[in-house]
Amino acid sequence: MGGEEVGMEKATIICRCNDVTLEDINKAIEAGIDDFELLRKYLKIGFGPCQGRGCLLIAARIFARRMSKSLGDVLANYSVRPPITPIPAKYFTTVNPSFQGGKKANRGGES
Amino acid sequence: MEAYEGESIAIALYAIGIDVFSWSPKLGRPRGPLCMIGKCSSCFMIVDGxxxxxTCRFPVREGLRVExxxxxxxxxxxxxxxxVESLEIKTDVLIIGGGPAGLEAASILSKSGxxxxxxxxxxxxxxQLLKQTHKFFGxxxxxxxxxxxxxxxxxVKNLLSQPNIRVLTETVVYGVFRGGVVSAVSPGKHYLIKPRAVIAATGAQERLLEFPNNDLPxxxxxxxxxxIMNEYGVKPGERALVVGSGNVGLIIAYQLLQAGVRVEAIVEILIEIGGWFVHAAKIRRYGVPILTGHTIKYVVGDSxxxxxxxxxxxxKFNPIPGSEREYNVDLVLLAIGLEPDTRLHAQVGALMKYIPELGGLVPLRTRELETTVRNLYVAGDSSGIEEATTAxxxxxxxAYSIVSKYSDGEKAIAAEMELDKALKFLWDEYRSSPLLSRARRGKELATVSKEEMEELRRKYPPPVEFG
Structure with a gap:
């Protein structure tokens, strides 16, 4: 891989939030992971508090190069779910679920 | 410890020489500030438990306990x-992001009634206007x-004098839910916002690079x-290496020199300098070498x-053995481009496309900047990387597209004329500069006609719409 020294891959951080290294990605690809979304879910790349803002493109670029795919193809099935940024759990306790057509959640008892 | 009013916790700590803000989750590696604008997770600390x-988004105050x-x-x-106070707001327009795109839109919309x-x-x-200390052209x-x-x-001065605007700072949108309800929180408050139109001008984050120890503070x-240096007046380090010779790399090198930081070199992987000659010449006059055809191999350090x-x-961009050079630096600045922050647009369900010329995934949009989610607009760097004037x-x-939709009579006609004028200026004059041809090509690829947009909406119906 482009003259990178073995052993240094351990110290090359791709996803800071979840401490995923270049070595982790290379091993996962060698183990047969051939889909980027699968790789992300397997290693939890971009599943930390920054939600992939730091790592998505680097990881996708490394994966695309290794699999000889285009970045557009690699990112085609990328999806984003809320919360898109870390929020303390306390804020979810006060939400009024009936606001503006939102379906009322069944809480199974009095609340 | 002491800090200045109006500083963030991250800046106050950085200013007194704190390098390590945390040790990473699995590997226990030292981490310090990286983006300083709330996009990354590297400045996280324990604040009041x-x-x-x-910490880059948390203002200092008396008695805070930071660990x-x-x-x-x-x-x-x-x-x-x-x-937690729960608040529900109905509004005509919600603008997410108070940078140049959001502020311009706000100033027009608040005057429109x-x-x-x-x-x-x-x-x-x-x-990011806050850190731009240079004079604008034009x-x-x-x-x-x-x-x-x-x-x-x-x-801001102009906005505060308008009656129809509510400014919510320290407020972050974390998602859009059924019925087009936008959820946001600020300290102690949870907002459910029901807008008729949204402008998501969420900006960009900096691209990072993979090399050993790339996460060292x-x-x-x-x-x-x-x-750190331009918004808060704190010296970011003593000796710096800049990676990337585009305009950002050249300008940051110049600003470092002005701040009394020694710039050891600028490295550029391509064989040509990326930025404008005028900026490169300035750097060269200071004797800073610009090493083209070079890249960073690794960094080392304790904390x-x-x-x-x-x-x-x-x-082929493969390292040439034996050509290594070492620099004793405490600062390595990555100036290798930006990536649009389009998490929100993607979460809402807007149809996205990867466009290299624009720096990453961006929502497809009409010329008026409406995405496949009806009445969700994109503007500024989140629509594709350019700069503040295009934002x-x-x-x-x-803003004028929304005013023309939601007003009647003369007001709507006037807004349409302004819309037309702005579109003509942006596409036919501003972006006709050869210096902007790459971004222009990217924006063309991201823009579809009204008919194509309706076709896309039929084919890929978004889960929500505003209106």
């Missing part, structure tokens, strides 16, 4: 009991001759260092960068 607090986070965060030992809410995660409005209409932070001040985005090793590359123009286009 709450782990994972973004370093070690490994995976754990819940505080004692339950923290505090009240429509009700406007503008939210920003930072504790002040301005976005006409007075587009703030020619003014410095970035002065433009932000002018916008002192490795930072060039923009992160600009925030902060102490040494950076660069290496020459061949025409202002895009904010203007989105």
């Amino acid at each position: 709450v782990p994972n607090t973004k 370093r986070q070690r490994g995976r965060s754990t819940p505080p030992p004692e339950p923290i009991i505090d009240e 429509l009700s406007v809410v503008i939210v920003d995660e930072h504790f002040k409005l301005g976005g 006409s007075v209409d587009l703030f020619g001759g003014m410095r970035g932070f002065q433009i932000a001040e002018a916008y 002192g490795v930072m985005g060039a923009g992160g260092a600009q925030t 902060r960068v102490e040494k950076a090793v660069v290496v020459a590359v061949d025409d 202002i123009l895009e904010g203007r286009i989105a």
Whole structure:
């Protein structure tokens, strides 16, 4: 891989939030992971508090190069779910679920 | 410890020489500030017992207790009991992001008679204008001759005098839910916002690079260092290496020199300097070498960068053994481009496309900047990386498009004329400069006709719409 020294891959951080290294990605690809979304879910790349803002493109670029795919193809099935940024759990306790057509959640008892 | 009013926790700590803000979750590696604008997780600390607090977005105040986070965060030992106020807001327009695009849109919309809410995660409005200390080019209409932070001040002063606008700073949108309800939080408050139109001008984050020890404190985005030095007046380090010779790399090198930081070199992997000659010449006059055909190989250091090793590359970008050079630096600034922050657009369900010329995934949009989600607009860097002047123009286009839809009679006609004028200026004059041809090509690829847009909406119906 482009003259990178073995052993240094351990110290090359791709996803800071979840401490995923270049070595982790290379091993996962060698183990047969051939889909980027699968790789992300397997290693939890971009599943930390920054939600992939730091790592998505680097990881996708490394994966695309290794699999000889285009970045557009690699990112085609990328999806984003809320919360898109870390929020303390306390804020979810006060939400009024009936606001503006939102379906009322069944809480199974009095609340 | 002491800090200045109006500083963030991250800046106050950085200013007194704190390098390590946390030790990483699995590997226990030291981490320090990286982006300084709330996009990354590297400045997280435990603040008043709450782990994972973004210290770059948290203003200092008397009596705060700040601790370093070690490994995976754990819940505080004692339950923290505090009240959350739940608020519901109906508004005509919600603007997410108070940078140049959002501020321009807000100033137009608030004058139009429509009700406007503008939210920003930072504790002040301005976005990245706040760290732009250089004078803008161009006409007075587009703030020619003014410095970035002065433009932000002018916008804010103007907005505060408008009756129809509600400004929510320190407020972050975390998702859009059924029925087009936008959820946001600010300290102690939870908002459910029901807008008829949304302008998501969420900006960009800096691109990072993979090399050994790339997470050591002192490795930072060039923009992160600009925030430290230009917005808060704190020296970001003593000796720096800049990676990337585009305009951002050249300008940050110049600003570092002005701040008394020694710039050892600028490295550029391509064989040509990326930025404008005028900026490169300035750097060369200071005797800073610009090493083209070079890249960073690795950095080393204990709790902060102490040494950076660069290496020459061949025409396939493979390192040439034996060509290494070492620099004793405490700062390695990555100026290798930006990526649009389009998490929100993607979460809402707007159809996205990867466009290299624009720096990443961006929503497809009409010329008026409406996405496949009806009445969700995109503007500024989140629509594809350009710069502040185009962000202002895009904010203007989105705003007039909304005014023309939601007003009647003369007001609607006047808005349509302004919309037309802004579109013509942006596409036929501003972006016709050969210097902007790459971004122009990218924006063309992201833009579809009204008919194509309706076709896309039929084919890929978004889960929500506003209106």
